Amino acid sequence: MRKLAYCAGGFSAAIFAAHFLLPSGCAYYGVLAAAALALVTLLLPGTTRRRVAVALLSAAIGFGWYGVCVSARLAPAQTVSADVQTVTARVTEYPVAYDHSYGLTVLLTSPDVPICRARLYASDAAAADLRPGDEITADVKLRPATLRYGEETDTYISKGIYLLGSVQDKTLEQTGVWKSSWCYWPKTVARSLKVSAQAAFPADVLPFAQALMLGDKSALYAQDLDIPLSTTGIMHTVAVSGLHLAFLLGFLRLFTGNRRTTAVIGLPLMAVFVIMAGCSPSVLRAAFMTALVLFAPLLGRENDPPTSLLTALAILLAANPFAAASISLQLSFASMAGLFCVSGALHRALDARLLPKGVRFSWLRRKVRAFFSATTASSVGAMVFTVPLTALHFGNVSLIAPVTNLLILWLLPAAFIGCYLAALLGLVWTWGGMALAWVTAWPLRYILAVAKLLSKLPGAVLFTGNRMVVWWLVFVYAVFGAAWVIARRRKRKNYWPPAACSILALCAVLIVSSAQLRRTSTVTALDVSQGQSIVFSSGRACAVVDCGGRSTVEDPGDLAAHKLLAQGHRSLDLLVLTHPHDDHVNGVLRLMHWLPVRTLVIPAAADMTEAPLCDILALAAQNHTAVVRVDAERTVTAGGISVHLYPEPCAGQEDGSMIVLATIGDYDTLVPGDVDSAAEAKFLDGCTYPDIELLLVGHHGSKKSTSDAWLDAIAPDAAIISVGYNSYGHPTAETLARLQAHNIPIYRTDQMGDITVHLS
Numbered sequence: 028m029r030k031l032a033y034c035a036g037g038f039s040a041a042i043f044a045a046h047f048l049l050p051s052g053c054a055y056y057g058v059l060a061a062a063a064l065a066l067v068t069l070l071l072p073g074t075t076r077r078r079v080a081v082a083l084l085s086a087a088i089g090f091g092w093y094g095v096c097v098s099a100r101l102a103p104a105q106t107v108s109a110d111v112q113t114v115t116a117r118v119t120e121y122p123v124a125y126d127h128s129y130g131l132t133v134l135l136t137s138p139d140v141p142i143c144r145a146r147l148y149a150s151d152a153a154a155a156d157l158r159p160g161d162e163i164t165a166d167v168k169l170r171p172a173t174l175r176y177g178e179e180t181d182t183y184i185s186k187g188i189y190l191l192g193s194v195q196d197k198t199l200e201q202t203g204v205w206k207s208s209w210c211y212w213p214k215t216v217a218r219s220l221k222v223s224a225q226a227a228f229p230a231d232v233l234p235f236a237q238a239l240m241l242g243d244k245s246a247l248y249a250q251d252l253d254i255p256l257s258t259t260g261i262m263h264t265v266a267v268s269g270l271h272l273a274f275l276l277g278f279l280r281l282f283t284g285n286r287r288t289t290a291v292i293g294l295p296l297m298a299v300f301v302i303m304a305g306c307s308p309s310v311l312r313a314a315f316m317t318a319l320v321l322f323a324p325l326l327g328r329e330n331d332p333p334t335s336l337l338t339a340l341a342i343l344l345a346a347n348p349f350a351a352a353s354i355s356l357q358l359s360f361a362s363m364a365g366l367f368c369v370s371g372a373l374h375r376a377l378d379a380r381l382l383p384k385g386v387r388f389s390w391l392r393r394k395v396r397a398f399f400s401a402t403t404a405s406s407v408g409a410m411v412f413t414v415p416l417t418a419l420h421f422g423n424v425s426l427i428a429p430v431t432n433l434l435i436l437w438l439l440p441a442a443f444i445g446c447y448l449a450a451l452l453g454l455v456w457t458w459g460g461m462a463l464a465w466v467t468a469w470p471l472r473y474i475l476a477v478a479k480l481l482s483k484l485p486g487a488v489l490f491t492g493n494r495m496v497v498w499w500l501v502f503v504y505a506v507f508g509a510a511w512v513i514a515r516r517r518k519r520k521n522y523w524p525p526a527a528c529s530i531l532a533l534c535a536v537l538i539v540s541s542a543q544l545r546r547t548s549t550v551t552a553l554d555v556s557q558g559q560s561i562v563f564s565s566g567r568a569c570a571v572v573d574c575g576g577r578s579t580v581e582d583p584g585d586l587a588a589h590k591l592l593a594q595g596h597r598s599l600d601l602l603v604l605t606h607p608h609d610d611h612v613n614g615v616l617r618l619m620h621w622l623p624v625r626t627l628v629i630p631a632a633a634d635m636t637e638a639p640l641c642d643i644l645a646l647a648a649q650n651h652t653a654v655v656r657v658d659a660e661r662t663v664t665a666g667g668i669s670v671h672l673y674p675e676p677c678a679g680q681e682d683g684s685m686i687v688l689a690t691i692g693d694y695d696t697l698v699p700g701d702v703d704s705a706a707e708a709k710f711l712d713g714c715t716y717p718d719i720e721l722l723l724v725g726h727h728g729s730k731k732s733t734s735d736a737w738l739d740a741i742a743p744d745a746a747i748i749s750v751g752y753n754s755y756g757h758p759t760a761e762t763l764a765r766l767q768a769h770n771i772p773i774y775r776t777d778q779m780g781d782i783t784v785h786l787s
Contacts, residue, residue: 029331029333029334030081031334031337031338032331032333032334032337032338033078033081033082033085034081034082034085034341035085035334035337035338035340035341036082036085036337036341037061037081037082037083037084037085037086037089038085038086038088038089038092038341038344038345039089039337039340039341039344040082040086040089041057041061041085041086041087041088041089041090041093042089042092042093042344042348042351043351044057044086044090045057045089045090045093045094045348046093046181046348046349046351046352047351047352052097054090054091054093054094054097055090055091055094056090057086057087057090057093058087058090058091058094061083061084061086061087061090062083062084062087064083065079065080065083065084065087068080068083089344089348092345092348093348096347096348096349100143100189101173101184101189101349103141103143104141104143104171104172104173104189104190105171105173107140107141107169107170107171107190108169109168109169109170110168111166111167111168111195112139112140112166112167112168112169113137113164113165113166113167113198114135114137114140114164114165114167114169114192115135115136115137115162115163115164115202116133116134116135116136116137116145116147116162116163116164116165117133117134117136117160117161117162117163117205118131118132118133118157118158118159118160118161118162118163119132119133119134119144119159119211120132120159120214121157121158121159121214121218122154122155122157123245124155125148127150128148128149128150129148129149129150129151129154129155130146130147130148131146131147131148131149131154131157131163131194132144132145132146132188133145133146133147133163135190136162140169140190141189141190143188143189143190144187144188144189144190145169145172145188145189145190145191145192146172146183146188146190146191146192147165147167147191147192147193147194148191148192148193148194149165149194149199150194150196151194151196151197151198151199153199153200153201154194154199157201158208158211158215159208159211159214159215160204160205160207160208160209160210160211161201161203161204161205161208162201162202162203162204162205163199163200163201163202164199164200164202165194165195165198165199165200166194166195166198167192167193167194167195167198168192168193168195169190169191169192170190170191170192171189171190171191172184172188172189172190172191175580176556176578176579176580176751176752177578177752178752180580181349181352182352182580184349184352185347185349185350185351185352185353185356186350186353187347187349187350213299213302213303214302214303216299216303217241217302217303219454220240220241220303220447220450220451220454221237221240221241221243221450223450223451223453223454223460224236224237224240224446224449224450224453224464225237226453226457226460226461227449227450227453227457227460227461227463227464228446228449228464228467228468229464229465229468231468231472232468232471232472232475233246234246234247234249234250234252235247235252235265235471235474235475236446236464236467236468236471238265239264239265239442239443239446239471240443240446240447240450241303242265242266242310244265247265251616251617251620252475254482254620254621255475255478255479255481255482256478257421257423257425258423258425258427258478258481258482258487258488259425259427259428259431259477259478259481259482259487259488260410260425260427260428260429260431260432261428261431261432261435261474261478263358263362263409264435264439264474266355266358266359279292279293279296294318297314297317297318298314300314301314311339311343312336312339312340312343312356312359312360312363313359315335315338315339315342315343316335316336316339316363332367333367336360336363336364336367339360340356340360343356354416354420357416358413358416358417361412361413361416362409362410362412362413363409364412365408365409365410365411365412365413366405366408366409368408368411369404369407369408369411370404370405370407370408370409371404371408372520373403373404373407373408374400374401374404374405376520377399377400377403377404378397378400381396381397381399381400382396382397382400398437399433402432402433402436402437403429403433405432406428406429406432406433406436407429410428410429414500415500415504418491418497418500422490422491422492422589422593423488423489423490423491423589424488424489424490424491424496424500425487425488426486426487426488426489427481427482427484427487427488430481431477431478431481434477434481435473435474435477435478438470438473438474439474441470442467442470442471442474445463445466445467445470446464446467446471448463448467449461449463449464449467450464485597486537488592490589490592490593491593492589492590492592492593492594493536493540493593493594493595495536495539495540496536496593499529499532499533499536502528502529502532503525503529503532506525506528506529507522507525507529509525510522510524510525540595541595543595544566544567544594544595544596545566545567546566546787547564547566547594547785547787548564548565548566548667548691548692548694548785548786548787549562549563549564549594549783549784549785549786550562550563550564550689550691550694550696550721550783550784550786551563551564551590551781551782551783551784552723552747552749552774552776552781552782552783553583553586553587553590553749553776553781554586554751554776554777554779554780554781554782555574555575555576555579555583555586555614555749555751555776556576556577556578556579556750556751556752556777557576557577557578557579557610557727557750557751557752557753557757558573558575558576558577558579558583558610558611558613558614558727558749558751559572559573559575559576559605559610559611559698559700559723559727559749560572560573560574560575560576560583560586560587560614560749561573561689561696561698561723561749562587562590562591563668563689563691563696564591564594564596565666565667565668565691565692565786566666566667567596567666568600568665568666568667568668569591569594569596569599569600569601569665569668570599570600570601570602570603570665570668570670570689571587571591571599571601571602571603571618572603572604572605572670572687572689572698573603573604573605573611573612573698573700574587574602574611574612574614574615574618575608575609575610575611575612575613575614575615576610576613576614576751577609577610577613577751577753578751578752578753579751582614582617583613583614583617583618584614584615584616584617584618584619584620584621585614585617585621586614587614587618588617588618588621588622590781591622592621592622596622597622598622598623598624598625599618599622599623599624599625600625600626600665600666600668601624601625601626601628601663601665601668601670602615602618602619602624602626602627602628603628603663603670603672603687604627604628604629604630604633604640604643605630605684605685605686605687605698605699605700605701606630606633606677606682606683606684606685606700606701607629607633607634607637607639607640607682607683608682608701609639610727611700611701612639612640612643613639615639615643616639616642616643616646619643619646619647619650619652620646623650623652624647624650624652625652625653625665626652626653626654626655626663626665627643627644627647627652627653627654627655628654628655628657628663628670628672629644629654629655629656629657630656630657630658630674630677630683630684630685631656631657631658631674631683632658632674632677632678632683633682633683634683657672657674657685658674659674659675660672660673660674660675660714667691667692668689668690668691669689669690669691670687670688670689670690671687671688671689671690672685672686672687672688673685673686673687673688673710673714675709675713675714676702676706676707676709676710676713676714677702677706677709682701684700684701684702684706685700686698686699686700686702686706686710686714687699687700688716688717690717691786692786692787694720694721694784694786695716695717695718695719695720695721696719696720696721696722696723697716697719697721697722697723697741697743698723699722699723699725699732700725700726701725701726701727701729701732702725702726702732703725703726703729703731703732704731704732704733704734704736704737707725707732707733707734707736707737708734708736708737711736711737711740716741718742719741719742719743719744720743720744720745721743721744721745721746721747721784722741722743722745722746722747722771723746723747723749724746724747724748724749724758724762724766725737726757727748727749727750727753727755727757727758728748728750728757728758728759728762728763729755729757729758729759729762730759730761730762732762733762733765733766734765735765735768735769738765738766738769738771739769742769743771744771744772745771745772745773745774745784746766746771746772746773746774747773747774747775747776747782748773748774748775748776748777749776750775750776750777751776751777752777758775
């Protein structure tokens with residue numbers, strides 16, 4: 028079976044190389060290079076020649092297949108007309124509800140557009156009633172899925188979606204039902220189970236139950252429960268994968284009694300489960316490998332883990348080569364590679380120490396030690412190759428993950444099966460489902476409580492915004508790599524020295540970071556796209572003015588929290604909101620879930636009965652955050668940070684705006700929010716202010732702000748424009764011209780990313 032591994036490995040490596048390394052349109056050059064190298068290997072002696080040649084020839088096929096898919100799938104979508112056009116389509120997923128629209132995943136069937144999967148966004152309430160298999164027609168404005176907020180992205184094409192579309196109002200119409208709509212019945216079952224779970228489970232555990240059963244994490248994110256789960260490294264428990272299939276087949280084995288019967292019944296059941304879970308790369312990988320394990324004894328073959336893993340990867344990439352960009356796929360295969368390469372050896376080493384031969388233990392002590400050994404080995408093994416990917420994609424590394432897994436994994440199978448049984452029972456007997464859900468809710472509460480508790484521990488998670496953390500990771504992998512090479516040569520394994528060196532290096536990083544925090548003062552304008560969030564840090568004190576943004580992939584609250592946590596802050600002293608517009612406050616709730624906020628400052632004139640401000644105030648009350656409502660000029664302080672507030676110039680404005688002046692030492696930063704030139708004139712006439720070193724340009728560079736009189740009077744040393752992808756034309760040419768005429772250096776977050784001024 029290893030020949031298959033070389034073929035699959037070469038093919039998969041070529042797909043990744045074509046997607047991430049080669050320039051666009053150069054995949055066919057990869058074919059020529061791989062084929063030429065395969066010919067050269069014919070000159071090599073021994074059996075190695077055959078293996079390398081097979082891998083290279085498979086790589087040539089991989090490069091060629093990637094090029095074909097670019098030409099046949101991606102290129103037609105790039106040339107789609109930007110005009111509004113009438114299209115027909117078949118709905119393939121249940122609609123996803125957003126704040127002001129519905130997301131529809133469809134298969135386009137119009138002859139004048141590429142026949143491919145697309146994601147349509149409709150504000151029409153009729154979209155909520157659509158089901159998989161329904162045929163629709165609508166006037167749609169299509170665009171390539173490779174562009175998001177004006178930037179290149181492979182998020183959609185990694186899921187096989189090649190076009191995005193906006194449905195024009197009142198044009199969506201259901202025209203019929205696909206004749207083979209019965210093919211979607213597993214999705215209908217999943218929908219029924221979801222509805223049943225919503226009726227049966229208590230509200231506090233419902234999001235976790237839905238995610239655990241079906242991988243539906245929308246409610247989990249809506250209630251910010253993903254923060255403790257990701258911080259403690261157990262988000263994998265809700266990414267439906269091999270773990271869940273193992274629970275499902277293990278439960279089935281209890282009733283079938285033998286492996287052959289389990290295989291016969293389990294394979295079709297597993298196929299239904301995969302479709303119900305959305306056919307994500309992680310569950311597809313798990314299903315394929317589990318199928319090989321089940322088929323191996325039926326076919327009289329021995330299962331080879333590396334071959335199974337590489338073959339599963341090659342099949343997924345053959346179906347969609349752009350899935351190479353899927354974070355889910357990368358993490359799933361990286362974790363399995365770690366389990367194969369590391370966990371077995373680590374498990375044997377731990378067993379040798381915890382369960383030495385010749386030593387008798389009681390049944391309970393043996394079970395506890397065996398569980399500790401197996402869980403630690405699997406947890407550490409899964410982390411070996413996923414930690415770099417997590418650091419790269421999410422900017423953090425969970426140190427508490429092995430401990431969390433020890434505390435919760437023993438309960439996870441019962442919780443998973445309990446959720447399914449409660450939902451299934453609820454379909455036929457509502458009260459019975461509710462009763463079983465009430466019982467199952469307690470292990471779910473325990474898991475969430477453990478995650479929330481451990482996520483608050485200092486050092487539970489490290490953030491790569493601190494460059495010393497990045498260098499520490501490089502050091503850890505370097506010393507363990509060196510130890511592995513030495514062990515291979517001496518045929519003696521000893522990993523305690525690199526482990527000790529890693530721990531000492533981590534302690535040094537934490538000590539140096541803490542010392543650096545005490546003597547560092549910075550002002551940072553975060554890149555939150557079309558919005559604003561300014562972070563002020565002076566020693567251990569920190570303050571944030573606004574936290575919101577539009578047209579951004581990552582939540583502004585996550586960006587601000589990661590920045591503060593990377594600096595070493597565990598709480599936020601002061602959060603000031605200039606006014607409650609979405610692009611200034613829509614990340615506040617998320618930020619407050621990440622970090623406890625001591626004092627929240629809002630303009631008293633703002634409407635506190637409307638979202639999102641009412642939700643922010645409710646969370647502040649829940650977290651015992653002090654709320655200051657500003658109705659007159661005043662100053663609030665946080666350590667070495669002084670914040671002076673000016674609400675009067677904005678009196679009469681519906682949004683209750685206020686101008687903010689933040690001072691660290693003798694460095695003054697003026698943040699006018701979205702005020703217009705009229706409010707600027709009132710500020711200049713009626714307010715006193717010091718010399719301004721830094722100006723946050725008003726209203727993201729709107730032509731109605733930042734007047735000549737304002738710039739003459741303020742005369743800042745530098746100006747930052749917090750701006751991103753937008754349809755308003757911000758920053759306008761008029762504003763840029765005025766800034767340039769006053770010889771003020773301009774810095775823009777849309778061009779430079781986060782902009783930090785180091786004061787000490």
